[in-house]
Amino acid sequence: MRTAILTASRRALGPAALLLCLLPLPGLAAAEGWLEVHADDGRLIAALPVPEGEAWCLEWNHSVAGFPVLDCYRHREGRMVLERSHLPDFAAGLDHIPGRGRQVSDGEGGYWIEAIDEPVPGNRYRLRVGSPEVNHRLLHEGRRLSLSDQAAGERVTIHLQTSATTP
Template sequence: MKRFLTGAAVVVIIAASVFIYYQVSIPCLLLKDGDTGKLIAAYPVKEGDRFSITFIHSVNQSPVTDVYEIRSGKIYVVQTTYYSFGAGVQTEIEEGQILEYGEDGSMTVRGFERRMDSLSYIVGTVSDHMLEINGKSISLRELCGRNTTVSFSCGRKLFP
């Protein structure tokens, strides 16, 4: 009987700890060093929030902006905008996707609806990667350093 009570107490303590953690932490976009796993930054997010990464394509030397959305605590790619074709740039439209042309010569593909179980960028040495989130523009080069692999995920963080 003593073992049962001890086991039950452990379960209650764990459940209470998880409950408390979820009460005092908030959902965030987490940026971690892809090599070490060390947390670089955390940005509060909520369901439906969007963020984007803009960079200069290494081959065609034109801007690319990838837009992501938070859904049920996961990251989904929802659109990309680019100005020229090159390696890794979409050249065919899949079912459910829409290609729109901008007056500035941009091409925007919408309708990806693809969950990103693994999302990372290598911060450029020649050009920067800019994170747009919560109305702020953040230089990943300044935040993380050149040649850093930055992995993005959703999680929870305690904030003061």
């Protein structure tokens, strides 16, 4: 019985609860940098340590073609910076905007847009999390965390917390 309750509790809380275990002592998060995802109701969906210089990506499946698309960011000097994007095809809505980075082949029929280097205003942006088929997910240190498993159909805010952005 106890095992069943623990298993049910883990399932109900999901991966976000595991990430809560990584939260630092008060004041430490701001110094090192944390990527936080909050639902509109204030619920913490994810919290990842992202020290200065570290990178992460938001990956999702294209809603028409179904292949994965990537937007990759870096914590650079206290800022969330969009560095590059990977687009495996020129499908609907996926194209390079001249003057915004440079397009290079990925060698497999798709392409990277490199050197975008755009700071994200306020170190945060809003996202409507896609269905399980779209499966918005964070990629960080070789791990994937599905936001769709936690908040499909919800609006969330993805925010890099640093000493410059923490009140």
